[in-house]
Amino acid sequence: MSIHIRVVTPVVPTGLTKASDFEGILSSSDRVTFTEIENGPASVKTAFDAMAAAPDVVAKIIEAEEIGADAVVIDCMEEPGLQPGRECVSIPVLGPCQTVMGIACNLGHRFSILAVAPNMRVLFENKARISAAWEKYASTRSVDIAVANLAAEPQLLKENLLEQAMLAIEIDAADTLILGCTGMIDVAQWLQQRLHDAGQPVPVLDPMPLTIRIAKVLAQSGVSHSKAAYPSLARRQLRGYENSTLKKFST
Template sequence: MSGQISISDQAYPQRRSSQTTPQPKTVGEKSSALWVASRNRQDSNSFFRSTYPFGWVFHILLPRLPIRISSPPIHLWCFRRGRVCCTVTQDTMQGRKVVKADTVEVRVVSPIVTRGFRKLSDLKALEYTGVTVSHAEIRTGPGSIESEFEAAVSVPGTVAEVIRAQSEGVDAVIIDCMGDPGLRAAREVATIPVLGPCETGMHIAAMLGHRFSVLTVMRRLRPAFENTAAIAGLSTKLASVRSVDIPVLELELDLERTKALLVQEGVRAVEEDGAEALIFGCTGLMGCAASLREGLLARGIDVPVVDPIPTAVSIAAALVRSNLSQSKYTFPMPPQKELLGYDDIRLPRAIAAE
């Protein structure tokens, strides 16, 4: 499906009143809306050239952009006048809710049962204009995740919370653990974006540096991170996995010691392993990125430090605003069949892959 951009005459009186593009009909659509529709892109090129500084950039690039939209058209953002229109439409081909609203809600699901480990106030600090963050915890599962066994027993509760989040109208979900427990299963049962902070953080770190290292809590987690990197196609980008050897639930008992060990292992990762970017290997380290980077800079080491949860929140919001989610060819809805012993899990109606 091709795209066309047209602007209402009321919002931009300098434009021709004889344009043939159909005008918006609803009250919300009569605002200064930037529409993506179909057919004539030449008009959009002349608009960008005449209206914006550096409009020639859009004149060159716009015809080459593979824009795919749902119907009715998706409201976008006007570069000059800020947000111009918001709506919620339905993508009839996929059965997905297409969110174009004032606020995107990202839910962080903690796959552990230790209440209070993830403070809502810390997550609320990640909010910014147009993005809110909510929180949920699983009802049955491990106290923390430091093994494949604990990751496995956390999956049913995590999947249940993802299903619940979508049913409540949440726009995207982040699984609050660097083991990404239940990520692929959760993507099967949901049509909203579901992100794992490990997979997301690794891809961002690989973008920011030639090779990256993971700074995690326990040595025993090294194989799990290497497996995640392999599945994500990033094995050649993973320089090393280093640990501070402090259990998850003890990270804040002596926070200054934890930070000092992070700096120590970060320096070794760069100088000995060849890392050019660092990523935390536990979401319990959220908020320590600034102190780690400060400690590295004091030693003359200038590399990015990826804090996975804040990074994943921003990526999730960007996916929602871009009308992107996981492929239903890669993550098809599970078949409908009897499921015993999992009363919290109610699979939504199956959605056929295109």
């Protein structure tokens, strides 16, 4: 059974996200396609950015179901549009932050997140509470590199990740680590190996590949989010969405 996972990147096109970012995650018989939004922020760093991205993200989630995708993954740790998106479709819709926190809770006793900026701490603390992962949350540490510069400064990213990872382990007592940005491409295995070489046998979780694989398992198993928790929407009065996919819910 071939599975189609649709990735929704909740930013306007900037060239930072490429189809090649998702190659090799699933088997060759499966498909991982991605789309970006037309209206919204260039990056998601604040609650305001997430709010601005959400309407187009939800529209893209609806479109994914309409084109026959088996599941949707939102390509951002802020997970804009996750809850309303689940109300609009029946296929699984996953966000990488809540998904990978659940995995971290199963793999260890305390997890830390390696974020791009110090101000992301509040976001991850809130996500840990929402995900029922607060009791195992150890800390958020920052590499202090802008999202737009992650691909341009790979060596600096690796150096800062290793430094902050060691601090999370030695000071915060973390035994499991999560990369705090989906734009940290192809560094999880490198970091995990460097930590193992230094005598720190902790797993490093890369949110997007793990979430895409979990989405495949859910789709194959015929399991999706609970419609008791995320009831399907009835039509309602909506203004200003005449040219949006959201108009399907308008009276």
